[in-house]
Amino acid sequence: MTPARPNAPYQAFSTLATQCIVTNMTNLDANSIARELSITSEKLRKWLRDNEPHHPNDRWLFTRPEADNIKRRYRASGERRVVRATLRADRS
Numbered sequence: 001m002t003p004a005r006p007n008a009p010y011q012a013f014s015t016l017a018t019q020c021i022v023t024n025m026t027n028l029d030a031n032s033i034a035r036e037l038s039i040t041s042e043k044l045r046k047w048l049r050d051n052e053p054h055h056p057n058d059r060w061l062f063t064r065p066e067a068d069n070i071k072r073r074y075r076a077s078g079e080r081r082v083v084r085a086t087l088r089a090d091r092s
Contacts, residue, residue, distance in 0.1 A: 028067045030060035037071055039079075047074060 034044040048060060051073070062070060 027061040027063060029062075033062065033067050033070060036067075037074060043079075044074070047077070047079060051077075 030045050030048065031041045034041040037044065045060065048054065048070070052070070054060070
C-alpha cells in the first residue's frame with residue numbers, strides 16, 4: 001500500500017511558484033532588449049546612458065518588468081528603428 005502524500009498539493013504549488021519567480025526574475029541584457037526592439041545594441045546602450053542611472057563598466061542587466069518598462073519608454077521617446085538598406089550602383 002502506498003502511503004498518503006499530504007504535501008503533494010503544497011509541492012505542486014511550490015514548484016509552480018518557483019517557476020514563475022525564476023521566469024520573471026531572469027535578467028535580460030541590453031542585447032536582448034535591443035533585439036526585441038529591432039535596433040542595434042549600440043543604439044540602445046547610448047539611449048540607456050542618456051536615460052538610465054548606471055555605473056561605468058557595469059553590465060546592463062534588467063528584470064523582465066524593468067525591460068518591459070525600458071521598451072515602453074524607448075518607443076515613447078520617438079527614437080527610430082534602424083533601417084538597413086543596401087545600395088546598388090545603377091549599371092545601365
